[in-house]
Amino acid sequence: MSIFSRRIFSNLCKLPILQVANRSLIKETNFRYFSEDIPNEKFELADKVAVIVGGAGEIGYSIAHTFLRNGVNNVSILDKDVTKGEEAVDKLVQKFGNSKAIFYETEITDSKNVDAALRNTILHLNGIDIVVNCAGIFNDSKWEEQIQTNMIGTVVTTLLGLQHMSSSGPGHGGIVVNVASIMGVIPSLGYPLHTMTQYGIVGFSRALGCSDQYNRTKVKIVGYCPGPTDTKLFRDAANNSINPNFSTEFLQEIDGCVVQKPEKVAEGLCLVMETAKSGSIWVAENNDTPYEVRFPEVTAVNAKTSQAAIN
Numbered sequence: 564m565s566i567f568s569r570r571i572f573s574n575l576c577k578l579p580i581l582q583v584a585n586r587s588l589i590k591e592t593n594f595r596y597f598s599e600d601i602p603n604e605k606f607e608l609a610d611k612v613a614v615i616v617g618g619a620g621e622i623g624y625s626i627a628h629t630f631l632r633n634g635v636n637n638v639s640i641l642d643k644d645v646t647k648g649e650e651a652v653d654k655l656v657q658k659f660g661n662s663k664a665i666f667y668e669t670e671i672t673d674s675k676n677v678d679a680a681l682r683n684t685i686l687h688l689n690g691i692d693i694v695v696n697c698a699g700i701f702n703d704s705k706w707e708e709q710i711q712t713n714m715i716g717t718v719v720t721t722l723l724g725l726q727h728m729s730s731s732g733p734g735h736g737g738i739v740v741n742v743a744s745i746m747g748v749i750p751s752l753g754y755p756l757h758t759m760t761q762y763g764i765v766g767f768s769r770a771l772g773c774s775d776q777y778n779r780t781k782v783k784i785v786g787y788c789p790g791p792t793d794t795k796l797f798r799d800a801a802n803n804s805i806n807p808n809f810s811t812e813f814l815q816e817i818d819g820c821v822v823q824k825p826e827k828v829a830e831g832l833c834l835v836m837e838t839a840k841s842g843s844i845w846v847a848e849n850n851d852t853p854y855e856v857r858f859p860e861v862t863a864v865n866a867k868t869s870q871a872a873i874n
């Protein structure tokens with residue numbers, strides 16, 4: 564299915580029809596991923612300290628701005644772009660006051676670098692409650708860098724954020740939001756390699772967000788998947804696919820799509836964070852209120868046991 568058919572997919576996601584597992588046929592399995600097991604504890608943004616990885620970028624900056632407007636106490640921006648990072652902090656400080664925002668130059672694929680930025684944030688802001696991973700690239704022609712940034716970078720920032728916020732470690736719980744894209748739930752035919760990285764982020768967030776991990780650490784892991792959003796990264800994308808054939812495919816896919824505003828993506832994220840269960844995946848598209856994706860609860864193991872039940 565291409566992102567063109569996403570409207571149909573969106574509607575399907577909201578219907579129970581995608582929960583195709585016939586629970587009566589599901590026997591014992593080693594896979595225990597059932598969302599019913601995951602506690603639903605409300606998360607308040609007020610007075611929290613948030614790290615926005617990629618906060619110098621357009622969506623990341625909107626998230627930082629919207630967080631401060633919604634009562635978050637401080638934001639720490641981690642990004643490799645020093646000029647944009649410092650500009651972002653200047654704007655936030657002018658609007659919300661001194662010490663509300665700080666910036667650390669950070670390369671997210673470098674775990675020592677990320678760890679140092681998180682430790683400095685904790686030192687200056689007395690802890691961390693939120694990590695939003697919003698750094699990424701959208702460029703299949705630089706596919707190795709894209710895999711490094713989108714996948715390795717997300718793993719590094721998620722695991723270190725989790726470690727610093729864990730209630731079984733030095734923290735008192737919190738939330739990690741991994742920003743993927745709608746291509747993490749619907750493959751893009753024009754962007755197969757980007758699709759792979761986004762499916763990776765979604766699968767990682769679902770697996771790590773499982774109830775056992777949450778119960779141990781009190782850190783929620785949530786995936787957030789915006790549709791096309793009006794930033795330079797998106798506007799340049801047709802020039803950065805594998806070759807002209809894939810560019811044509813991508814342009815056809817996005818033809819007629821609503822290209823939403825970064826501010827809407829940020830506002831939607833605040834709503835999602837309040838109620839999202841750990842391990843849940845959300846889509847924000849068309850400037851609308853985000854909705855949770857409902858995945859089929861079947862696995863290869865379940866399929867085998869179902870077949871055994873029939874035999």
Ligand SMILES: NC(=O)c1ccc[n+]([C@@H]2O[C@H](COP(=O)([O-])OP(=O)(O)OC[C@H]3O[C@@H](n4cnc5c(N)ncnc54)[C@H](O)[C@@H]3O)[C@@H](O)[C@H]2O)c1
Pocket residue numbers: 616617618619620621622623641642643644647669670671672697698699700701712716742743744745788789790791792793794795796797
């Ligand atoms: N714009 C869209 O249509 C759209 C849709 C869905 C998802 N997304 C995702 O949202 C995120 C933000 O997108 P955006 O449109 O704001 O793009 P952007 O380019 O404005 O922001 C990305 C930020 O990530 C930073 N970054 C990139 N690689 C880095 C690295 N290795 N280390 C540290 N920082 C790094 C960049 O410097 C930049 O500030 C991306 O992950 C993107 O894939 C974007």
